[in-house]
Amino acid sequence: MSCIVPIAACIIKKDxxxxxxxxxxxxxxxxxxxxxxxxxxxxxIEDTATREMKEETDISSRFVRYLATVPEHIIENGxxxxxxxxxxxxxxxxxxxDDREFEPVWIRMNEVENFRDKMxxxxxxxxxxxxxxxxxxxxxxxxxKSGNEYIQKEFREL
Numbered sequence: 240m241s242c243i244v245p246i247a248a249c250i251i252k253k254d255x256x257x258x259x260x261x262x263x264x265x266x267x268x269x270x271x272x273x274x275x276x277x278x279x280x281x282x283x284i285e286d287t288a289t290r291e292m293k294e295e296t297d298i299s300s301r302f303v304r305y306l307a308t309v310p311e312h313i314i315e316n317g318x319x320x321x322x323x324x325x326x327x328x329x330x331x332x333x334x335x336x337d338d339r340e341f342e343p344v345w346i347r348m349n350e351v352e353n354f355r356d357k358m359x360x361x362x363x364x365x366x367x368x369x370x371x372x373x374x375x376x377x378x379x380x381x382x383x384k385s386g387n388e389y390i391q392k393e394f395r396e397l
Contacts, residue, residue, distance in 0.1 A: 246325045247287040248275035248309075248362070250370055251300060253332040255348055257366065259358070260295055260341035266313055266321060267389060271344055272359045273366075274298075278326070288328040297339035300330035307369045308397075311361055311380035313389075320384065327365055327375075360391035368394070 250273060251258045259271040276291040278284060285302040292300045306327040313321040335343070346354055355363050361380040369375045381393035 243322045243324050245278040246275055246323050247278055247284050247291060248273045248325050248327050248365070249288045249292045249300075249330050250306070250327065250366070251292065251298065251330045251332050252348065253345070256345040257348055257351065258296060258298065259344045259346060259362075261344060262359070263341070266384070267359045268387075270359050270389070271346075271354060271357050271362075273362045274341075274343075275325075284326045284328060288326075288330055292330055295340045296343045297336040298343065299333040299335070301333060303329045303331050306375045307365070308377040309361065309365060309369075309380050311382065313382045313384055314392075315384040325361070325365075325380075327369060329370070360389055361394065364391065364394045368396075 258274065260274050262268050262270055262272045274292050274295045278287045288302055289300050292298050306329055309325040309327060311323040311325055312319050351366055360382055377397045379395050379397055383390045383392050
């Protein structure tokens with residue numbers, strides 16, 4: 240990947256839980272991840288967030304607020320192999336259906352820590368340091384890929 244990929248990552252809270260999906264493709268294959276995806280040309284962040292939530296989980300939602308920006312590099316063998324510009328958004332749950340790409344996984348907000356090792360490293364930190372913060376701030380993320388493992392090397396406030 241030789242370009243910056245803009246991503247909308249979505250957080251929906253319902254009944255004290257946050258929705259995740261299990262990724263089926265690299266990067267982060269097999270890990271729990273916040274729903275989201277690439278921002279298409281001409282599309283707003285708000286439209287991307289609600290579209291991706293619907294496509295991936297068949298949850299209809301409404302855009303609530305923009306939380307933060309997280310530039311993220313993934314390095315492998317000492318070189319950058321992916322560069323994402325993550326736009327973290329909070330959505331409001333409206334309703335769900337059955338026509339989805341992934342089975343939604345709902346995790347209680349007070350149990351997110353228990354799933355840390357099963358989750359995309361930066362998603363865990365975005366929830367802990369941005370969503371749960373009184374004043375969300377943008378962060379920088381650096382993840383190292385080693386074999387099939389992803390290790391969070393850096394996650395700092397900008």
